[in-house]
Amino acid sequence: MNSFSFRGLSAFPLTPTSETGIDERAVAAMVERAVRAGVDSIGALGSTGGYAYLDREQRRRVARVAVNAASGTPVMVGVGALRTQQVRQYVDEAQAEGAAAVLLAPVSYQPLTDDEVFGLYEDISAAASVPVCVYDNPATTGFSFSDELHAAIAELPNIAAVKIPPSPAEHAEERITTLRNALRPGTVIGVSGDWFAAPALIAGADAWFSVVAGLFPEVAVAITQAALNGSGAEATRLSADLEPLWTLFRRHGSLRVMATASELLGLTARPSLPRPLRELDQDARQAVAETLGSLRLQ
Amino acid sequence: MNSFSFRGLSAFPLTPTSETGIDERAVAAMVERAVRAGVDSIGALGSTGGYAYLDREQRRRVARVAVNAASGTPVMVGVGALRTQQVRQYVDEAQAEGAAAVLLAPVSYQPLTDDEVFGLYEDISAAASVPVCVYDNPATTGFSFSDELHAAIAELPNIAAVKIPPSPAEHAEERITTLRNALRPGTVIGVSGDWFAAPALIAGADAWFSVVAGLFPEVAVAITQAALNGSGAEATRLSADLEPLWTLFRRHGSLRVMATASELLGLTARPSLPRPLRELDQDARQAVAETLGSLRLQ
Numbered sequence: 001m002n003s004f005s006f007r008g009l010s011a012f013p014l015t016p017t018s019e020t021g022i023d024e025r026a027v028a029a030m031v032e033r034a035v036r037a038g039v040d041s042i043g044a045l046g047s048t049g050g051y052a053y054l055d056r057e058q059r060r061r062v063a064r065v066a067v068n069a070a071s072g073t074p075v076m077v078g079v080g081a082l083r084t085q086q087v088r089q090y091v092d093e094a095q096a097e098g099a100a101a102v103l104l105a106p107v108s109y110q111p112l113t114d115d116e117v118f119g120l121y122e123d124i125s126a127a128a129s130v131p132v133c134v135y136d137n138p139a140t141t142g143f144s145f146s147d148e149l150h151a152a153i154a155e156l157p158n159i160a161a162v163k164i165p166p167s168p169a170e171h172a173e174e175r176i177t178t179l180r181n182a183l184r185p186g187t188v189i190g191v192s193g194d195w196f197a198a199p200a201l202i203a204g205a206d207a208w209f210s211v212v213a214g215l216f217p218e219v220a221v222a223i224t225q226a227a228l229n230g231s232g233a234e235a236t237r238l239s240a241d242l243e244p245l246w247t248l249f250r251r252h253g254s255l256r257v258m259a260t261a262s263e264l265l266g267l268t269a270r271p272s273l274p275r276p277l278r279e280l281d282q283d284a285r286q287a288v289a290e291t292l293g294s295l296r297l298q
Numbered sequence: 299m300n301s302f303s304f305r306g307l308s309a310f311p312l313t314p315t316s317e318t319g320i321d322e323r324a325v326a327a328m329v330e331r332a333v334r335a336g337v338d339s340i341g342a343l344g345s346t347g348g349y350a351y352l353d354r355e356q357r358r359r360v361a362r363v364a365v366n367a368a369s370g371t372p373v374m375v376g377v378g379a380l381r382t383q384q385v386r387q388y389v390d391e392a393q394a395e396g397a398a399a400v401l402l403a404p405v406s407y408q409p410l411t412d413d414e415v416f417g418l419y420e421d422i423s424a425a426a427s428v429p430v431c432v433y434d435n436p437a438t439t440g441f442s443f444s445d446e447l448h449a450a451i452a453e454l455p456n457i458a459a460v461k462i463p464p465s466p467a468e469h470a471e472e473r474i475t476t477l478r479n480a481l482r483p484g485t486v487i488g489v490s491g492d493w494f495a496a497p498a499l500i501a502g503a504d505a506w507f508s509v510v511a512g513l514f515p516e517v518a519v520a521i522t523q524a525a526l527n528g529s530g531a532e533a534t535r536l537s538a539d540l541e542p543l544w545t546l547f548r549r550h551g552s553l554r555v556m557a558t559a560s561e562l563l564g565l566t567a568r569p570s571l572p573r574p575l576r577e578l579d580q581d582a583r584q585a586v587a588e589t590l591g592s593l594r595l596q
Contacts, residue, residue, distance in 0.1 A: 019383060052407035053381055083351055084573035085317060107407070109350035109438050110553055110575060120574040140407050142440045255408055275382035276418040277408060 004074045004100040004131055006161040006188040007206045008040030009224040011213035012048040014255075014262055015062050016272035022058050024065045026268040030214055031069035037217035040207075042070050045078035045094075046103060047140055048211050048255055052080065053274045060093045067098035074100035076133060080107040084123050091128050102128055103163065105135035106143045114149050121153045131160035137192065138165060147182040154184040163209050166193025166200075173203040180204065194220075194254065195246035198239035201227035211254040212245065215261055216297045244291045248284075256280050260288045265298065302372045302398035302429055304459040304486040305504045306338030307522040309511035310346040312553075312560055313360050314570035320356050322363045324566040328512055329367035335515035338505075340368050343376035343392075344401060345438055346509050346553055350378065351572045358391045365396035372398035374431060378405040378439075382421050389426050400426060401461065403433035404441045412447050419451045429458035435490065436463060445480040452482045461507050464491025464498075471501040478502065492518075492552065493544035496537035499525035509552040510543065513559055514595045542589045546582075554578050558586045563596065 011034035016023035027049075031042055044066035045051035045059060054062065063077045077094035079102045081087050091102055104124055106117045125132050134153055138144045153159055162183070167175040179189055190207035191200040197208040201224065213220035219238065227235035239246075248257045256273065260280050263270045271279050280288065292298065309332035314321035329340055342364035343349035343357055352360065361375045375392035377400045379385050389400055402422055404415045423430050432451055436442045451457055460481070465473040477487055488505035489498040495506040499522065511518035517536065525533035537544075546555045554571065558578050561568045569577050578586065590596065 047408070106574070109405070110345070110551060111437055112574060113576070115579075116574045116576050119576060123573065139409055142437075253408060275421065276404070276410060276414045278411070278414050278417060281413075 004041065004076065006041070006101065006131070006133060006190060008228070009213055009220055010041040010043045010076065010190070010207060010209045011039040011217050011220070012043040012046040012209060012211055013066070013214040014048055014258055014272070015045065015050045015054065016259070016262060016268035017050050017053060017274045018269070018271050019275065022054065022062065023268045023272065024061060026262065027062055027065050028069040029267055030262070031066050033215070034213055034217040035070055035073045038221050039073065039213055039217050041100070042066055042073060042075045043078070043103060043209055044075050046209070047137065048214055048258060049078060050274065051078040052107060052140070056089065056093070059090060060097060063094050063097035063099055076101040076103050078103045078135070080105040080135065082107050082109055084120055087120070087124055088127050091124060095128070095130055099130060101131045101133060101160070103133045103135050105137050105141050108141050108143050112143050114146070117143060117145070118149065118152055121156055121159065125156040125158040128158050132158050133161040133163055133190070134159060135163045136165060147179055150179065151182040151184070154187045159187070161188035161190055161207070163190045163192055166191065166196030169196065169199040172196065172199035176200055176203040176205050194249060195239065198223055198227055198235040202232040202235060211249070211258060212242070215258055215265070219297070242295060245295060245297070248288060248291060252280055252284055257288055260285055261292060264289055264292065302339065302374065304339070304399065304429070304431060304488060306526065307511055307518055308339040308341045308374065308488070308505060308507045309337040309515050309518070310341040310344040310507060310509055311364070311512040312346055312556055312570070313343065313348045313352065314557070314560060314566035315348055315351060315572040316567070316569050317573065320352065320360065321566045321570065322359060324560065325360055325363050326367040327565055328560070329364050331513070332511060332515040333368055333371045336519050337371065337511055337515050339398070340364055340371055340373045341376070341401060341507055342373050344507070345435065346512055346556060347376060348572065349376040350405060350438070354387065354391070357388060358395060361392050361395035361397055374399040374401050376401045376433070378403040378433065380405050380407055382418055385418070385422055386425050389422060393426070393428055397428060399429045399431060399458070401431045401433050403435050403439050406439050406441050410441050412444070415441060415443075416447065416450055419454055419457065423454040423456040426456050430456050431459040431461055431488070432457060433461045434463060445477055448477065449480040449482070452485045457485070459486035459488055459505070461488045461490055464489065464494030467494065467497040470494065470497035474498055474501040474503050492547060493537065496521055496525055496533040500530040500533060509547070509556055510540070513556055513563070517595070540593060543593060543595070546586060546589060550578055550582055555586055558583055559590060562587055562590065
């Protein structure tokens with residue numbers, strides 16, 4: 001699994017986590033669902049996979065479970081942490097567990113400077129033996145990348161991809177084109193914010209790092225294949241059909257919605273989020289249940 | 299040390315940290331300087347004390363070193379962490395080491411809801427046996443408290459104080475008055491952002507949680523005493539004299555400036571910040587050295 005293209009659809013499963021530990025069996029079940037549906041890769045320990053809330057041993061176990069359950073489908077593993085020292089350790093351990101790539105966000109407490117973030121990627125790209133994906137997620141890290149910084153980091157060895165946050169759909173083409181022109185040729189552009197995937201893939205993004213595919217991979221596979229095979233109108237229609245789900249994602253955060261969905265599906269026990277994170281209240285749970293029902297997501 | 303008023307001046311020392319560990323001797327030296335100068339309390343493991351970057355054992359050791367070096371001056375200990383479970387553990391260990399109070403920020407990765415933050419304080423205030431200070435620092439946590447949320451949290455048992463971020467000096471009176479009217483009577487209001495201390499104390503804030511006092515306590519004691527003893531004009535003048543330092547704080551972050559200052563003073567070795575944090579570049583170091591010299595800070 002040393003070749004990892006990052007292209008196409010990457011499914012990001014949850015790591016159901018409570019005060020007593022993580023639910024490894026649920027992680028395996030979600031990875032298996034995604035692989036059966038034909039996703040191109042698995043993104044274990046992403047933000048949806050709760051990496052920031054897990055300790056070293058839990059991260060190692062999730063990487064192992066995901067790689068085993070993926071049975072050959074490549075697995076990218078999130079390795080972000082506040083200290084470079086910790087990131088190095090997580091990279092080593094993810095690689096030892098069979099990760100085909102690593103995903104690194106500039107996790108912050110003190111707001112980081114551009115030089116500090118560049119230095120982080122310089123240190124880690126030199127230490128990693130698998131490709132590194134730069135994870136740009138200002139909502140969780142508080143750090144905003146400029147395209148100049150993305151371009152400088154993309155020149156480092158081992159930096160193979162960037163994962164960018166959503167823009168408004170009507171700006172997808174401008175956003176992807178501008179970033180493409182800034183980056184070293186060959187750098188893979190992947191997108192987050194599931195509602196942004198169809199417009200971004202149609203506009204030339206290479207990959208969708210998908211939350212919904214962690215639980216409902218079939219519809220994400222269908223959107224990705226339509227968008228990448230020239231059937232943009234169908235991708236747009238399929239994504240528009242999911243608007244009630246995207247609305248819940250934007251309102252409550254996709255993690256809380258998907259955690260609730262995984263409980264409703266019976267894939268894990270309740271609660272499945274670590275405190276201080278809380279589950280949705282009763283009204284919102286009901287809205288999730290109704291939305292899954294009306295969209296026939298199961 | 300079970301009575302802790304939070305009032306007056308609290309000095310927040312650095313925890314010099316490199317890739318090989320923490321400099322406990324430097325922490326002790328800084329606490330001793332502050333105590334000799336007559337600060338009212340010590341704030342160990344604040345943001346300046348780098349708590350977010352330290353592991354459990356390092357936090358325990360810093361708490362112990364600070365309490366010992368403070369020789370009777372009360373020590374508040376920062377206990378923030380991404381998981382409530384970890385915060386509980388840090389509270390227990392800080393208390394075991396003699397902390398007279400704990401300081402808790404809603405450290406975030408997933409953006410937290412108001413209900414989640416309230417739940418965090420509910421859980422921790424019930425678990426703590428010392429007073430809890432609510433730490434409001436949107437720059438590091440990404441979470442913004444409303445005054446309604448501050449008011450609700452202040453009603454919980456054991457919540458004794460709030461530490462707020464700076465407002466523009468010209469809004470100090472409005473800010474302190476509005477917050478005072480929102481909070482349960484008796485809740486201590488402490489301020490951060492050293493340039494905001496004089497106007498806020500003059501406007502009726504109770505305490506200054508001070509970065510500069512971690513290294514240069516004399517001038518902070520003078521500002522605090524002037525402001526709290528009716529000599530507002532003198533407090534304003536003394537604070538204005540430090541404007542070159544405040545400018546560096548705002549430009550580079552007070553942590554990087556103070557880390558550089560501690561190295562220039564010979565209190566610790568270089569580097570003293572954990573990666574990915576980096577020290578100031580040569581020009582900025584020179585500016586810090588010149589500013590300390592011209593302000594006779596040593």
